[in-house]
Amino acid sequence: LLQVRTADSPHPRFDLNNDASLVIDIPDALCERDKVKFTVHTKTTLSSFQKPEYSVQRQHEDFIWLHDTIVETEEYAGLIIPPAPPKPDFEGPREKMHKLGEGESSMTKEEYAKMKQELEKTVQVHEVFLQRLSSHPMFRKDRNFQIFLEYDQDLTVRRKNAKEMFGGFFKNMVKSADEVLISGVKEVDEFFEQEKNFLLDYSSKIKDATAKAEKMTRSHKNVADDYNHISGALNNTAADNNTAFKKHLEKCAEVFEKLRKVEDRMASDQELKLTELLRYYTRDIQAAKDLLYRRARALADYENSNKALDKARLKGKDVAQAEENQKQCLQKFDKLSESGKKELTSFKARRVVAFRKNLIEMTELEIKHAKVRRLKCYVYHYMFIRQCSGILI
């Protein structure tokens, strides 16, 4: 039974808690076999909660359930729904975990470290999801959100019931943004016209930047792996030799091992601060586009209702009903527009804050790691130079 925990991780996380009345974090995550169990910790002063503090165990599927119920809530159609966290992906480490279950030898230090890094990533993204909800005036009051935070039992049963209840009722509202529909809308509102153009362009650019950042991070990790292999090969070569050469090779192996550690840390920090940031905002941009889509649909409905009203008036039949329908469509459209404007404005602010924070943290980490590496190289350089009088055979 292997447990990988993040509780003792020194890694600073992106904290979206902006209001002391409801503070959420994930202080610990446990990885067993192929399940990840998140510890969700809540501190609140809100009267709607029964207790001031909660600590519950949740699985990824619980987060998805929460996300889906929110998406399917008509009331939230005018809001940007925080994107669902992606499924924790452990690939190779997962296979290793299975093998461990079957009694194979233990994980290497490197494999363990990789698992821990993956765990850190997934915790960050699940945590941000909850903090987005808690920091939003409407989502924080959501009944299911409260259940998610409070209910001290397994949510599995509830989840199954909910699926049967909703069953695709608002399915056509849930469809991912149809770009054709959005761009086809004849926009009279300057704000939405600009937003639409911006989002469509930005969305493709950020997707591309995410992909390129991922490749860059992967290359960094490959270099770190190579340092690891070189260190191992140097130690193997040293084993068969004697005296000065052996000592020398062992020292070189040490150098490469140290280089590997720093390179690895640099790669994972870059991933957490840059790649994950870009990944997250790719999803968030999609959520914003979904909002535009819902508004465009509402506009289409309104235009249809106008046509229906004209038709009804011509025929002289069911006019009152058609008038009522048209009024409702207009109301809905206006509500989405008003709410949408607020959401998109705060979205920009949020994006700017997030980029700023992450870019600063990433830069500070890069500088820190580079300085550490420089110092280590200096130290080893000095050591090798000083060795000169010691090695003459």
Next chain:
Amino acid sequence: MPHFRQNRLCLREYFNMFNEEENRDTFDIQISVSDPEKVGDGMNAYMVYKVLTKTSLSIFSRDEVCVKRRFSDFLGLHSKLASKYMHMGYIVPPAPEKSIVGMTKVKVGKEDLSSVEFVEKRRSALERYLLRTVKHPALLKDPDVLQFLESSELPRAVSTQALSGAGILRMVNKAADAVNKMTIKMNESDAWFEEKQQQFENLDVQLRKLHASVESLVCHRKELSVNTASFAKSAAMLGNSEDHTALSRALSQLAEVEEKIDQLHQDQACADFYLISELLGDYVRLITAVKGVFDQRMKTWAKCQDAQVMLQRKREAEAKLQHANKPDKLQQAKDEIREWEGKVQQGERDFEQISKNIRREVGRFEKDRVKDFRVVIIKYLESLVHTQQQMIKYWEAFLPEAKAIA
């Protein structure tokens, strides 16, 4: 330990401080191979390199000589040295490998990056080859070496096939087969040789693995460079698309930083390659040469044994003739005995000599390799320090830009 603070001691001064110590105990001879020039056209074209020798040694006629040599000249030199010295147990540094693919590209006139890299790789290899050759005290004095370095005209080397690295390996394998068929064992004083031979076998295997790992590093570092450049472009596009002014500016700056870092990665990849990867490649080939001399010793021993056997036969023949009353034949037999006694003595002397030479050569090799590897790791660490220094500079310049996002 001296203070490392940037403003106290300039980086370059710091490194020079130590390099001067290093250079004090190097040879009084410096060789450089430079200025590759293409001569001729099409498939008959070839590259000519400038070989500059600076020395204070008296065996040279001038203290600074500059000659032009082509690749086949180097191969010719090696071929001569190998034929003269290998059978005596001297470790003759192997010449750089031929490359049909590489050369064809150059001949055909492709001015692309890979041809330029190929020529640089070869130039560097030729330089290392000459430096290693003159480091050998016996080879330094060799007339062929002197002629190579000094004489303005050199007769075209014809048989450059003879002793490439692959050629030596083939020879070694054939010799190994012959040895296995030998029934006469060598005596105990060869324990040292057996042990050393085993060590070199192991070292060969391990260095090849190490070399492969380093080649992988070079490859991935190059990939990192490409991916960083690609990300930089993408970040710039994202910056253009971003409608918040300060964030847009910061993203463009980020793109610029990443572009500069891409260049750093490229430089680092070069260091990875030229410092470490090529050194390991040289040592893999050098070990082949070492294995070659051990086999020469085996051959010498076999020859010695054959002579013993022959002598024995001649003695038996003479003994028979004692009772045969054929005075002419008896005299001939006695003469042959003397001849073969001489050959046996010579064989024993040769064997002693080659054994002695090999012990000395191996000692020298073991001392040199520590020095070589040490110099390389020191230079590599210096390259890393330079890279880190630059990286710190770039990121520190970017930090206020990131903070300026409002």
